[in-house]
Amino acid sequence: MTSAVVIKGMKVVRDGKILIPKLDLEVPRGKVMGLLGPSGSGKTTIFRSIVGVQAISEGSIQVLGLEAGTIGLRNKIGYLTQSASIYSDLTCEENLKYFSRILGTTEISVNEIIELIDLGANRKQLASTLSGGERARVALATALLGSPELLILDEPTVGLDPLLRIDLWKLFHRLAQQGKTLLISSHVMDEADRCDHLTLLREGKVLASGTPAELRAQANSSEMEDVFINLVGAK
Amino acid sequence: MKAKRVLATTSRILSQLRHDPRTLALMVVAPCLLMTILKYVYQAQPQVFQHTAAAMLGVFPMLVMFLITSVATLRERTSGTLERLLILPITKGEFILGYAIAFGIAAFFQSVIVSSVAIGPLGLKVAGSQLTLIFVAVLDALLGLSIGLFVSSFAKTEFQAVQFLPVVLLPQLLLSGLLAPVETMPGFFHFLSHFLPLTYSVDAMKKVMMGQGSFAHDFELIGVFLVLFLASGAMTLKRKS
Numbered sequence: 001m002t003s004a005v006v007i008k009g010m011k012v013v014r015d016g017k018i019l020i021p022k023l024d025l026e027v028p029r030g031k032v033m034g035l036l037g038p039s040g041s042g043k044t045t046i047f048r049s050i051v052g053v054q055a056i057s058e059g060s061i062q063v064l065g066l067e068a069g070t071i072g073l074r075n076k077i078g079y080l081t082q083s084a085s086i087y088s089d090l091t092c093e094e095n096l097k098y099f100s101r102i103l104g105t106t107e108i109s110v111n112e113i114i115e116l117i118d119l120g121a122n123r124k125q126l127a128s129t130l131s132g133g134e135r136a137r138v139a140l141a142t143a144l145l146g147s148p149e150l151l152i153l154d155e156p157t158v159g160l161d162p163l164l165r166i167d168l169w170k171l172f173h174r175l176a177q178q179g180k181t182l183l184i185s186s187h188v189m190d191e192a193d194r195c196d197h198l199t200l201l202r203e204g205k206v207l208a209s210g211t212p213a214e215l216r217a218q219a220n221s222s223e224m225e226d227v228f229i230n231l232v233g234a235k
Numbered sequence: 236m237k238a239k240r241v242l243a244t245t246s247r248i249l250s251q252l253r254h255d256p257r258t259l260a261l262m263v264v265a266p267c268l269l270m271t272i273l274k275y276v277y278q279a280q281p282q283v284f285q286h287t288a289a290a291m292l293g294v295f296p297m298l299v300m301f302l303i304t305s306v307a308t309l310r311e312r313t314s315g316t317l318e319r320l321l322i323l324p325i326t327k328g329e330f331i332l333g334y335a336i337a338f339g340i341a342a343f344f345q346s347v348i349v350s351s352v353a354i355g356p357l358g359l360k361v362a363g364s365q366l367t368l369i370f371v372a373v374l375d376a377l378l379g380l381s382i383g384l385f386v387s388s389f390a391k392t393e394f395q396a397v398q399f400l401p402v403v404l405l406p407q408l409l410l411s412g413l414l415a416p417v418e419t420m421p422g423f424f425h426f427l428s429h430f431l432p433l434t435y436s437v438d439a440m441k442k443v444m445m446g447q448g449s450f451a452h453d454f455e456l457i458g459v460f461l462v463l464f465l466a467s468g469a470m471t472l473k474r475k476s
Contacts, residue, residue: 085315
């Protein structure tokens with residue numbers, strides 16, 4: 001089975017600064033893959049490159065068998081940006097309806113997603129009056145519209161209620177079981193264990209890659225936080 | 236181009252406006268207030284009011300839509316919604332057309348109300364039809380929108396976007412023939428006025444007032460500017476950076 005995303009020798013330079021020197025990365029299809037690293041490690045840059053809004057100076061990115069940014073990918077990727085990219089002067093429902101009409105999905109799917117993400121109570125509320133966590137949920141809901149094959153989620157669980165966080169991780173795995181691919185970033189190491197596959201990132205370079213168990217064995221530690229520290233020290 | 240996505244964008248923008256009643260009120264109240272002031276400033280010279288008020292009916296929609304568009308598109312850029320949209324199956328043309336229709340509708344209502352106030356209580360005499368007047372006003376609004384769209388790509392903050400108003404629109408206002416007929420300006424400025432879109436909208440408005448003269452030339456040139464700015468504006472909506 002081919003990988004959903006294949007990045008080869010990618011270099012990203014922005015404003016004269018090298019953000020990613022040279023990166024090789026594969027995202028396995030039908031799995032939940034975590035991209036972990038401190039802020040500034042290049043997670044968002046990698047995501048932006050995969051969805052095709054970040055120009056790369058070297059290398060190649062194949063997404064679902066196509067070159068990143070191609071028209072054919074426009075309704076196949078769901079992207080959740082780090083700061084919720086929604087219209088703050090629209091209600092939750094209006095935001096979702098707009099994105100669903102752009103995607104050409106049905107009204108029913110908007111209602112389903114509102115249920116799924118537990119936004120029923122905020123349905124008619126203006127996004128500007130929502131809390132940070134609620135805004136993040138609306139943005140996540142827009143990313144899930146149209147059931148895209150590949151979900152790129154930049155820190156989807158930041159600031160969320162722990163119970164909702166557990167629910168969301170369950171949802172992510174359910175989607176993976178349906179054959180969707182999920183690439184999720186986090187700077188919270190304790191979320192690492194919820195991923196099928198992990199890539200640790202630091203200063204634009206891959207520090208280590210493997211299943212959570214493999215990384216533990218490699219770093220000889222049971223705590224993910226220590227795994228990261230040990231691996232940084234080993235380099 | 237899919238009508239569905241254009242209309243979705245139009246109705247989204249109209250909903251945003253609906254949730255902002257203060258902006259809506261300002262869009263209508265401010266021009267009416269200015270018209271009233273104009274009327275009484277020129278109380279001793281009613282013919283000057285006739286002349287200026289006519290041109291102002293074209294200037295207001297342009298000014299307001301320039302401001303609203305530059306701030307709105309800048310917001311789309313900074314909030315990340317534009318980037319988010321451009322990776323979805325919407326084209327730049329659909330996006331811009333969605334904006335043009337939405338703000339065109341807003342401009343239509345604005346000019347219906349403002350021109351009715353001017354013609355009614357303020358006693359502005361219009362020899363041409365009010366419908367033509369409204370049509371010119373909507374064209375001006377679209378012109379303001381297209382310039383605002385283009386200019387907003389040079390601004391990084393809403394603060395900067397607003398600062399473009401005096402730079403981009405005020406010189407046009409001075410040279411448009413609103414204050415003095417373009418024919419009486421020194422050679423260079425007269426020449427320059429031919430390359431400024433507002434000149435043609437002021438000219439068209441004056442013709443509506445007098446009820447004579449052909450609009451063909453004015454409309455042609457406004458159309459050219461419109462296409463030019465919209466195309467340049469579309470090019471500034473980059474998918475990749």
